[in-house]
Amino acid sequence: MALIVQKYGGSSVSDAASIQRVARRIAQTRLAGNDVVVVVSAMGDTTDELIDLAAQLTSAPPTREMDILLTAGERISMSLLAMAIDALGVKARSYTGQQAGLITDAEYGRAKIIDVVPGRIQKALDKGMVAIVAGFQGVNTETNDVTTLGRGGSDTTAVAFAAALGADVCEIYTDVDGIFTADPRIVPTARQVARITYNEMLEMAASGAKVLALRCVEYGRRYGVPIHVRSSFSGRVGTLVTDELGTGIPGLLPQDAQAANEAKNGDDMEAPIISGVAHDRTEAKITVVGLPDVPGTAARLFEIVAISGANIDMIVQNVSAQQTGLTDISFTLPAADAPAAIEALTKARADIGFDELLFDDQIGKLSLVGAGMKSSPGISAKLFGALRDAGINIEMITTSEIRISVVTRAEELDSAVRAVHSAFGLDSDGQAVVYGGTGR
Amino acid sequence: MALIVQKYGGSSVSDAASIQRVARRIAQTRLAGNDVVVVVSAMGDTTDELIDLAAQLTSAPPTREMDILLTAGERISMSLLAMAIDALGVKARSYTGQQAGLITDAEYGRAKIIDVVPGRIQKALDKGMVAIVAGFQGVNTETNDVTTLGRGGSDTTAVAFAAALGADVCEIYTDVDGIFTADPRIVPTARQVARITYNEMLEMAASGAKVLALRCVEYGRRYGVPIHVRSSFSGRVGTLVTDELGTGIPGLLPQDAQAANEAKNGDDMEAPIISGVAHDRTEAKITVVGLPDVPGTAARLFEIVAISGANIDMIVQNVSAQQTGLTDISFTLPAADAPAAIEALTKARADIGFDELLFDDQIGKLSLVGAGMKSSPGISAKLFGALRDAGINIEMITTSEIRISVVTRAEELDSAVRAVHSAFGLDSDGQAVVYGGTGR
Structure with missing residues (x-):
């Protein structure tokens, strides 16, 4: 056996x-x-x-x-x-x-x-x-x-x-x-x-x-x-x-x-395009405002964050405003890592040369995952459309070959998950069963 | 240090x-x-x-x-x-x-x-x-x-x-x-x-x-x-x-x-005659009645008890009655070992040849311990006298060089301990303190 x-x-x-x-x-x-x-x-x-x-x-x-x-x-x-x-x-x-x-x-x-x-x-x-x-x-x-x-x-x-x-x-x-x-x-x-x-x-x-x-x-x-x-x-x-x-x-x-x-x-054996919709409430967003838009700034910034022990997840850099030569960078990280990262960045403010730090721990992250995604065009459009129809604003977006993640307001995350789950036809007829707490 | x-x-x-x-x-x-x-x-x-x-x-x-x-x-x-x-x-x-x-x-x-x-x-x-x-x-x-x-x-x-x-x-x-x-x-x-x-x-x-x-x-x-x-x-x-x-x-x-x-x-440094009075309520007594009083009977008896896993403590053999050629042997052992010992003896009854077994778990044992005992005559007399004065009957006696133990009825053990403790002048003026349960 x-x-x-x-x-x-x-x-x-x-x-x-x-x-x-x-x-x-x-x-x-x-x-x-x-x-x-x-x-x-x-x-x-x-x-x-x-x-x-x-x-x-x-x-x-x-x-x-x-x-x-x-x-x-x-x-x-x-x-x-x-x-x-x-x-x-x-x-x-x-x-x-x-x-x-x-x-x-x-x-x-x-x-x-x-x-x-x-x-x-x-x-x-x-x-x-x-x-x-x-x-x-x-x-x-x-x-x-x-x-x-x-x-x-x-x-x-x-x-x-x-x-x-x-x-x-x-x-x-x-x-x-x-x-x-x-x-x-x-x-x-x-x-x-x-x-x-x-x-x-x-x-x-x-x-x-x-x-x-x-x-x-x-x-x-x-x-x-x-x-x-x-x-x-x-x-x-x-x-x-x-x-x-x-x-x-x-x-x-x-x-x-x-x-x-x-x-x-009741289950066809072909691999489905979408495996599921994951969500995460444990992250926070830090925005570094007024960074000089010159080569090496981002590298220096994320070096400092890395030394603080924080794991960066998503990063978005705004298009630089031509008049000022300044830009903003937002990134997400586990909320528990945020205090150390903020402390490290604050200390390095003169060195990096930014205006201010904004901190936001009221964010949620929704991720659509599926191996079939890479060969199926239109997945992102469908995702963004579903969120728009549900009246939910997207704050950040990242993608991998088999995943699209978006950041929303924390209080909108549940309805975002339900809307996307439904839009991709993942709903079943019955109801899932949950038995208790989670182990280690 | x-x-x-x-x-x-x-x-x-x-x-x-x-x-x-x-x-x-x-x-x-x-x-x-x-x-x-x-x-x-x-x-x-x-x-x-x-x-x-x-x-x-x-x-x-x-x-x-x-x-x-x-x-x-x-x-x-x-x-x-x-x-x-x-x-x-x-x-x-x-x-x-x-x-x-x-x-x-x-x-x-x-x-x-x-x-x-x-x-x-x-x-x-x-x-x-x-x-x-x-x-x-x-x-x-x-x-x-x-x-x-x-x-x-x-x-x-x-x-x-x-x-x-x-x-x-x-x-x-x-x-x-x-x-x-x-x-x-x-x-x-x-x-x-x-x-x-x-x-x-x-x-x-x-x-x-x-x-x-x-x-x-x-x-x-x-x-x-x-x-x-x-x-x-x-x-x-x-x-x-x-x-x-x-x-x-x-x-x-x-x-x-x-x-x-x-x-x-307040403490003279010479070793005292008596260290203390110990007591034990965990033993039981088995009496084997009507044993043939011939050489080897006791050896056979205690061999069987030993194989059952029981630890014998005290042993008393009665003087044999001349008419019958039969005798009785009493011994004490941890009460927890008694069931196994009784089972082993019952199985060997025909082999050893006794009339009956008596079991008694309502006994108590008092022991007087002191290194000075061996050089001080009259200790046993004083012990037995104290118990007599307290109206307590002695059922068995054993001695070592520095200990005398007696078996009494279980319900009389506490008063026996107090009587002996007092008779040997061990009482203090104050009262001892006990703090809680016992550890392992």
């Missing part, structure tokens, strides 16, 4: 009952003859509770200690999950990131994976055991210290083990049924996408879609790991992220395969 | 405020110029909560997974404690049992220490850092798996590191002010003992005194580690467990030393 890596987020293992539900799914997968590796996040709110405890003690916890603290969460969930599987008569062993062989650099809190040496995991599989791996954590072998991977760490752990073990599929179990054409909380008629390419998924994730972390998709694309995003609550077939759009979904249980076949009847 | 190992139990680190109080004490000790290693238990009820979670999943959790689960508790407390110390401007690093070099056998849940290789701890000390070590846990280097030491594991961890590092003293911080002449909850006039020998402390611990685990005292005696039992709540000078009764207490802070000198004024 297949080698399947399954990842369960915190909301899927929030209490004893949900751990038992997950254990049953894992046992089923094993008993169907598959080799199974499970990556698990900390239970429910454990991580937040630990962060809160640390915050009661200090406003600047040493990052090494913070990483040791947080990894306790997965240690609890992984051992409990192993016990629950064992109680079903299926052998299971749990392994910390260190024991499982996930080697990282020494950047506490946002460590990067250097290598995966899954010797103990392979041995456990060879003995017919289910191997449970703590998500989100690894070891730096130079210091022999525990590290955490930061945002999206557990998803990335799962894809990394899937790549290292040559798994047939990496199943990411979460609290939604898969990838949707838009956030179902904003667009109740959003449709689940059956398949999506890595590149489209990357654009969706980079544009604010939260189901899969950018980093995890990048890892999957680099190593060609098929990622199957699905719900641990409904058990339904979810969304396959892959480059081979024609193939079936690997690792389906018999009951899954039947459901997938039934679903196919 | 001195190298001091400090151990803090769960009740001393039950929340953020108590972690900060403990951190201040540690920082003071470090800032007074001492090298400091801290062993810490899991916060408050964490361990019980984890056990409860496991119990919701299975009645027989695999011991390997149980050990991984429980060690999460110390991982949380040690990293939080390191943060709290760091916030006071004193450098601190936390280490798991594995990182600290505590090597054990592979007996999950009750692992024995094989070796302590404190290389990382020594390096941290050399850099002037406070080293925080997770109590209760180690690593089995053959399997590379986490193990726990079982009851008294954190105290034993502290003494083991004190021995391996050649520490001047191992301070065990708990929720009482030290070792008392009796349990203050039963005898409100119990006095704190200033000093006690390892052997006396072993007899006290084996006889039911709960402040220090037997195992920890044994380890201390073997390696000659002075153990200072004291309260993390009051900060007062506690009880020194050592063989060198004449020496001062190592590792006292300036304010401690002053308090110790003041205390000395």
Whole structure:
């Protein structure tokens, strides 16, 4: 049969009952003859509770200690999950990131994976055991210290083990049924996408879609790991992220395969032009007013912003006013990075020579993503038309080969998403289901 | 200055405020110029909560997974404690049992220490850092798996590191002010003992005194580690467990030393005859009635009990009745071991040839402990007299060189302890203070 890596987020293992539900799914997968590796996040709110405890003690916890603290969460969930599987008569062993062989650099809190040496995991599989791996954590072998991977760490752990073990599929179990054409909380008629390419998924994730972390998709694309995003609550077939759009979904249980076949009847297998509409409310806009329009100014400006640690997203430069020789540059960046960027720019004001800085954190970003876009003319016209018909003003525009993003007022973002979703015919008849909070 | 190992139990680190109080004490000790290693238990009820979670999943959790689960508790407390110390401007690093070099056998849940290789701890000390070590846990280097030491594991961890590092003293911080002449909850006039020998402390611990685990005292005696039992709540000078009764207490802070000198004024330095009165309510009595009084019967009987896993404590054999050639044997054992022992004996009834088994779990054991006992005649007479005067019947008696134990009815145990404590002049004028629950 297949080698399947399954990842369960915190909301899927929030209490004893949900751990038992997950254990049953894992046992089923094993008993169907598959080799199974499970990556698990900390239970429910454990991580937040630990962060809160640390915050009661200090406003600047040493990052090494913070990483040791947080990894306790997965240690609890992984051992409990192993016990629950064992109680079903299926052998299971749990392994910390260190024991499982996930080697990282020494950047506490946002460590990067250097290598995966899954010797103990392979041995456990060879003995017919289910191997449970703590998500989100690894070891730096130079210091022999525990590290955490930061945002999206557990998803990335799962894809990394899937790549290292040559798994047939990496199943990411979460609290939604898969990838949707838009956030179902904003667009109740959003449709689940059956398949999506890595590149489209990357654009969706980079544009604010939260189901899969950018980093995890990048890892999957680099190593060609098929990622199957699905719900641990409904058990339904979810969304396959892959480059081979024609193939079936690997690792389906018999009951899954039947459901997938039934679903196919209403789903034509040709790749759609548009995958979905993503949105992002976490960015802010900085406008630098009255910049001298001479070569090198923009370079100097963005150098300073980069040193402040901010990640620039969109940039728009106005046409220079001929009388003054001055121009304005607007750019967007994560709102959390804005204070540092503003401080750095203010300090460099004399050096760069601008008049003033304008700051605006009431913006929203809408992105239309689709691999078919590059071969279909008229997509932007249709997008701008839909926004115009909805009375929504566009403040900035950027495009990639498979994405068009626009900035709107924050309070108009929801209606913008609904208008565009509808204009591109993405609405379904039914209503999507959302099950709970989001895990780590 | 001195190298001091400090151990803090769960009740001393039950929340953020108590972690900060403990951190201040540690920082003071470090800032007074001492090298400091801290062993810490899991916060408050964490361990019980984890056990409860496991119990919701299975009645027989695999011991390997149980050990991984429980060690999460110390991982949380040690990293939080390191943060709290760091916030006071004193450098601190936390280490798991594995990182600290505590090597054990592979007996999950009750692992024995094989070796302590404190290389990382020594390096941290050399850099002037406070080293925080997770109590209760180690690593089995053959399997590379986490193990726990079982009851008294954190105290034993502290003494083991004190021995391996050649520490001047191992301070065990708990929720009482030290070792008392009796349990203050039963005898409100119990006095704190200033000093006690390892052997006396072993007899006290084996006889039911709960402040220090037997195992920890044994380890201390073997390696000659002075153990200072004291309260993390009051900060007062506690009880020194050592063989060198004449020496001062190592590792006292300036304010401690002053308090110790003041205390000395009311305390003559000659070793007292009696250290204290211990009691134990956890035992049960089995009487085997109508045994053939022939050589080898007792040996066969206790062989069977031993194989059942029960630890025998006291044994009394009646004088054989001449007419029948039959005798009775009574023995005590931990009540928890009784069901297995009874089952084993019942199965072997035909083989051994006895009439019936009587079971009694309503017994109490009182033990009078004192190194001066062996050179002071009349101690037993005085003990039995005190019990007679209080109208208390003695059911069994055993003695060692420095201990006399008697079994009474369970409901008479408290008054027996008070009567004996009083008869031996152990009562103080004041009242002892008890601060809270007991840690691990």
